[in-house]
Every structure is written in C-alpha cells, then in structure tokens.
Amino acid sequence: MRIRYLLLNAYGTGGTIRTVFTQATTMAGLGHDVEIVSVIQHKDKPNFDLDERVKLSSIVDQRAPTGDEPAPGVVARYRAGRRERLRKLSARIIPAGEFAYDAFNRYVEQEVVRYIKSVSDGILVTTRPALNILAARYADSRLIRVAQEHMNLGTHRKDVQRAIARYYPSFDAVAVLTSRDREDYEKLLPGTRLVRIPNAVHSMEQERSDHTNKIALAAGRLAPQKGFDMLIPAYKKVAERHPDWQLRIFGTGKKKQELRALIEKHHLYNHVFLMGHTDHMDDELTKSAFYILSSRFEGLPMVVIEAMTHALPVVSFDCPTGPADVITDGKDGILVPPKDVDALAEAISKMMDDEELRHTMGAEALKTAQSYAPEHVHMMWEELFTDLVRTSGKDAAAAA
Structure with a gap:
C-alpha cells in the first residue's frame, strides 16, 4: 500500500x-x-x-x-x-x-x-x-x-x-x-x-526507574492546556512537607516567563525547575520516581504512557479525556478531580511519602503500557x- x-x-x-x-x-x-x-x-x-x-x-x-x-x-x-x-x-x-x-x-x-x-x-x-x-x-x-x-x-x-x-x-x-x-x-x-x-509508545525496551531518586517529572508545552499554572501552586504545599524533593518540568512555550514568575511568587526556586527541551526524555524519566499530569484536557496523553514504560506510577487530574482510559486509580497511579489543586498536592505528597507504593504502582504501570506496544x-x-x-x-x- x-x-x-x-x-x-x-x-x-x-x-x-x-x-x-x-x-x-x-x-x-x-x-x-x-x-x-x-x-x-x-x-x-x-x-x-x-x-x-x-x-x-x-x-x-x-x-x-x-x-x-x-x-x-x-x-x-x-x-x-x-x-x-x-x-x-x-x-x-x-x-x-x-x-x-x-x-x-x-x-x-x-x-x-x-x-x-x-x-x-x-x-x-x-x-x-x-x-x-x-x-x-x-x-x-x-x-x-x-x-x-x-x-x-x-x-x-x-x-x-x-x-x-x-x-x-x-x-x-x-x-x-x-x-x-x-x-x-x-x-x-x-x-x-x-x-x-x-x-x-515508541518502544517497550526502556530502562526502568528504581523509584529512589527524589525527582517528580512533568512534561509538555508551556501552554494553558498543560496546567502547569495549577501544578506550581500545588507544589508549594508539597515542598513544605518534602523540601528534599524536586519537580522538574520539561518543555518550551509561550508561558515560560509567566510560569517562572509563579515559581518566584511561591518561593519555589529551589524546588521547581523549568528544564526546557531535552533530546533525552527517556533518560530523564528513568531518573525520576513518578510522573505528574496536570492538564486541563487531553486526547490520549502519550507522555503518561511513555512514563509507564519506565515503570513510573502517575499522579494525574482526571481531565477529559484520556487519563482515566489509561490510569486505574489506586493501581498504577492516582487520579484526582480536574483542577483540584489541593487534591493534586495531596496525591503528590502521598506518592513521595511511600517508596513501596511507588514500586508497586510502577510495576502495574509497566503492565498497563504493554497494551500500547x-x-x-x-x-x-x-x-x-x-x-x-x-x-x-x-x-x-x-x-x-
């Protein structure tokens, strides 16, 4: 053909x-x-x-x-x-x-x-x-x-x-x-x-995360759809409980300066990092302990499934559509109500609190990713x- x-x-x-x-x-x-x-x-x-x-x-x-x-x-x-x-x-x-x-x-x-x-x-x-x-x-x-x-x-x-x-x-x-x-x-x-x-997904042959690095990762265009303007305020509450963790946000876009100003406003400059573009996202996912999706809406969030191929559990807004089609709440990740910043902060903290939870959910996330091979x-x-x-x-x- x-x-x-x-x-x-x-x-x-x-x-x-x-x-x-x-x-x-x-x-x-x-x-x-x-x-x-x-x-x-x-x-x-x-x-x-x-x-x-x-x-x-x-x-x-x-x-x-x-x-x-x-x-x-x-x-x-x-x-x-x-x-x-x-x-x-x-x-x-x-x-x-x-x-x-x-x-x-x-x-x-x-x-x-x-x-x-x-x-x-x-x-x-x-x-x-x-x-x-x-x-x-x-x-x-x-x-x-x-x-x-x-x-x-x-x-x-x-x-x-x-x-x-x-x-x-x-x-x-x-x-x-x-x-x-x-x-x-x-x-x-x-x-x-x-x-x-x-x-x-582009491959199932990814190096798996061991969930020990104190790094949470998010990625996407720096645009309103991806909801980083909600994730950063949510992370202020997280940083108070987990000051030794980092949130790394990968991506470029028109909202970079606004997001940087939001980081400054909440005094998160030692906790939240706008990483820009990377050609080595697989390596960055492997180094992370879990993935965060803060989108207002999605189609099918491929970056979530890519994260799962690295055995990463996911914390996500249950936005329309996609996250609930991929993530089973409590099994391979945690779903919280759309735009609920407090619930997102609580779910992120829960994931940071429990390494065994990250291991267990990460193993299930890897199984979930198989159907997208x-x-x-x-x-x-x-x-x-x-x-x-x-x-x-x-x-x-x-x-x-």
Missing part, C-alpha cells in the same frame, strides 16, 4: 509527531510505501528519529535563506511579492477556533490545498482538524481518506465542532484515541466509520488500511 501521513510540523516535538513517526516506521517495516509530508519545515532535520525507508517531504519551507541563492528574476520577484501578501492574510477555510489556526495564514492554507489536490492514489492520513477539513473538502475522490483525531471532541471549539459535523462524514474512516471519544463522535457523526485505535497498536492500523482497500470500492489497485 502507498500511505501518506500529512502533519502540520514534522520538525516539532509534540506527541502526535512522535506517534506518526513510530506508526510510519512500522508500516514501512511491513513493506508499505510510506511518506510523511510536513506542511511546514523550519529546520533541516526532525527532532525524532525516522526510519530511512520512510520518505519525508515538506510543503512550505520556512527555513531562513542561506544567502547563496541567485538574484531573483522578474517572475520570481512577482511570486515572492504575492507570497508575502498572502502570508499577511488569515486562513480563509480553516475555522478560527482550531488550536493551530495561527500556523495557517492564507499562503500556507493555499499550498496545503494545492498539495492535497495533487495526490490521486493510495491512502491519505491527515492528523488534526485543520488538515482533516482541507482533505475532506479538496482531496481526490479516488483517494482512501483517513482522519486521525488526537484530541477529544468536547475540547474543540464550537466552530471546529460544526466543521467536523459537516465534513468528517466524507472520510472512509475517522480514528479516535479512546472509547469515550468514539461514543462522543458517534453521536455527532452517525453513519461514519469510527474506529478506536490508541497511539503506540507498537506491535499491538500498529497491527490495528494495518488491518484498517487493508480492509479499506478491500471494501471502499475506490482505486484499490493504486492503493495496494
């Missing part, structure tokens, strides 16, 4: 990117012709390793000029001027409520549509609402089209939900991450083929693709 994955930015660091890279690698290993197409490219190499059998291309190159380019001719100057004018205009088709709306100016949107219209065979997998909507509207009818949803339906803003209701029925299949997601989407999209396929999850994808080629009535010969 020929399979193309369309990502917004294959050169970023998000969980969706890593998930798609892992999936593409497995599909290529099974003998399929696989390509990842990145809407934008801002650096030379992606952050995550990619199997050499998987092609990687981009639609809009946003890298800085090298200075070696020849002087542009009249036509090139005209095109450059038009391109700059379009870049100053907001996207026209994508709903303004899409979380990545700012990445889609008129020029980027136009180029994505141009690319989608150029694809006429195989399977096209799109990976977020903006790309799903564009594929639903403009992809060749001969294509087998699969939409991936990495966020729960209720998280999307109303204009995005309306667009989902209008355009997603044209897909051959819509894949969601959890059983609760599937129930929600079924209500909105009756008659649409909906499948629940969780994301896979690549060989298990990716077989579900191959079965879906094979069935779509067989049953869709589309250009099966080209797809296969």
